[in-house]
Amino acid sequence: MSNKYHVKKLEKKNDHLSILWKDNFESKFHFMWLRDNCPTAIHPTANMRVFNILTVSKNIFPKNYKIEKNKLNIDWSEGDHTSKFNLKWLRDHCYTEINKQKYQSPYVFWDGNLKKNFNKIIIDYDKIIRDDKYLSKWLNLLHTHGFALIKNAPTRKNSAFKILNRISHHRETFFGTPFDVINIPKPNNTAYTADALRNHTDLPYFEYAPGYQFLHCLINEADGGLSSVVDGFSVANFLKKNEKDVFKILTQTYIKFKDTDYTQKAIRILHSPILTLTKDGDFNDIRFSMAAMGTLDINQNKMKKFYEAYYYFASLLHNKKFKIDFRLETGNIFCFNNRRVLHGRTKFNPNSGKRHLQGYYIERDEIIAKINHFKKIM
Numbered sequence: 001m002s003n004k005y006h007v008k009k010l011e012k013k014n015d016h017l018s019i020l021w022k023d024n025f026e027s028k029f030h031f032m033w034l035r036d037n038c039p040t041a042i043h044p045t046a047n048m049r050v051f052n053i054l055t056v057s058k059n060i061f062p063k064n065y066k067i068e069k070n071k072l073n074i075d076w077s078e079g080d081h082t083s084k085f086n087l088k089w090l091r092d093h094c095y096t097e098i099n100k101q102k103y104q105s106p107y108v109f110w111d112g113n114l115k116k117n118f119n120k121i122i123i124d125y126d127k128i129i130r131d132d133k134y135l136s137k138w139l140n141l142l143h144t145h146g147f148a149l150i151k152n153a154p155t156r157k158n159s160a161f162k163i164l165n166r167i168s169h170h171r172e173t174f175f176g177t178p179f180d181v182i183n184i185p186k187p188n189n190t191a192y193t194a195d196a197l198r199n200h201t202d203l204p205y206f207e208y209a210p211g212y213q214f215l216h217c218l219i220n221e222a223d224g225g226l227s228s229v230v231d232g233f234s235v236a237n238f239l240k241k242n243e244k245d246v247f248k249i250l251t252q253t254y255i256k257f258k259d260t261d262y263t264q265k266a267i268r269i270l271h272s273p274i275l276t277l278t279k280d281g282d283f284n285d286i287r288f289s290m291a292a293m294g295t296l297d298i299n300q301n302k303m304k305k306f307y308e309a310y311y312y313f314a315s316l317l318h319n320k321k322f323k324i325d326f327r328l329e330t331g332n333i334f335c336f337n338n339r340r341v342l343h344g345r346t347k348f349n350p351n352s353g354k355r356h357l358q359g360y361y362i363e364r365d366e367i368i369a370k371i372n373h374f375k376k377i378m
Helices: 031-036 087-092 112-121 125-130 132-144 232-242 244-252 300-317 364-375
Strands: 007-012 016-021 026-030 062-067 071-076 082-086 122-124 147-151 179-181 197-200 212-220 227-231 255-260 267-272 275-277 283-286 323-326 333-337 341-345 355-362
Touching: 007 062, 016 031, 016 071, 026 031, 026 087, 031 082, 071 087, 082 087, 112 122, 112 147, 112 323, 122 125, 122 132, 125 132, 125 147, 132 147, 132 333, 132 364, 227 232, 227 333, 232 244, 232 283, 232 300, 244 275, 244 300, 333 341
Parallel strands: 122 147
Antiparallel strands: 007 016, 016 026, 062 071, 071 082, 147 333, 179 355, 197 341, 212 333, 212 355, 227 323, 227 341, 255 267, 275 283
8 A cells, every 4th residue: 555545653643533644644543433434334235334323422532442454443431342444445435535626516617619629428229238337438428518419319208217217216206217309289388389399408497407418309390499508507607707796685585486387287396496506616507498487476676687688698698609509300319417518499381291209308316327337437
C-alpha cells in the first residue's frame, strides 16, 4: 500500500480517534461513527446495516485501540465488542478528507451548437443491447449531457421495453406504458394532437416527476412535427452567471402546477420552484410547462417580478442559441433527462402521413444506480 494508507501516529482525543497518515494527512473519526461503521454492523449479503445504534450509549468510547497488520483494532467500552477496520477502508471513507474535496459537477452543458456534433450523442440500438461497453456509454451520455439518440431500433409496438430493461424497471403513470403519442379525437393531453408543443418537462405536477423519458419513433411520414430539445441546466447556468436576480426568483418562488385530466378521478396539484438545487449548489431539477401551470397564488408583492423572470426564462428556452430542432426518424429513440432537458415539437399535418411515437419513463435513480454498478462505487 502507498503511504496514504499507512499510519504515522494514532491518538485518542475527547470524542474521536485521530490518525496521522504517512502522507501527513490527518483524519478524525468520531467514536460513534466508528462503532456505527464496524464491519460487523453490515449484513454480509444484504449489505444493509444490522447494528442498532440504540444498543449503545452516546458516551461509548474505545477502551483499547491499536494498529495491527494493516488494521485498526478497537475494544469498546460497552457490549464486550471488538471492531477491526481495514486501514484502506478507513482512509477511503475518511469524511474529513471527503468534505475538503471540491465538488465537481458531472454535467456537460450544451446549447444549439451541439447540432454540429450530433453524432456525439447518437448510439446504435444493437450495440447497446449486445455490449455493456455501449450500454455504459449511453448511460453516461444521459447522465452528463441529459440527452442521447438511439438509431436503428425495432419499430414494432412496445419493442422499446427491451432496451429499458437493460437499465431497470420502468416508471408507470396514469398515461400507461407505453403511451401512444398520436393525433386522437378528444385528447386528454395536448401531446395527443397535431398542434405545436412548447418546450416543457413532463408531469411537473407530480411530487417526484419522472426522471427520464424515451420517445420511440415507430413511424414519421407527416409533414412538420420537428422535435426540439433544450438543455435547461445550461440555460439555468447562464442565468446563474448573468442574471442573478432572475435566478434567485426562479429558485426561491414556489409556483402552482396543476393537472385536471378528464379521464382521471384526480386533480394533481404541486407547489415547487421552477429550478431546484442540490446540497452542493448544483442543479437538481427543472419543472417547466406553460400548459401545466396552475393559476398562480404567490404573494402579490412578488407576482410582477416572478412573471418578468418567468417570461425571460421561457424566452431563453425557445431561443435558437440554446435549442436544437431535429426530425425524429423511424427507428429513433429520443432519450432525455425529463428533469433537466426540455422537449417540444412543431405543428404537423396529420393528413400528410402517419406519425406515431411511443413514450416510456424510467427513474433517474435507476440510471445513476446502473452507472454506479459499472463503476463499482461502494
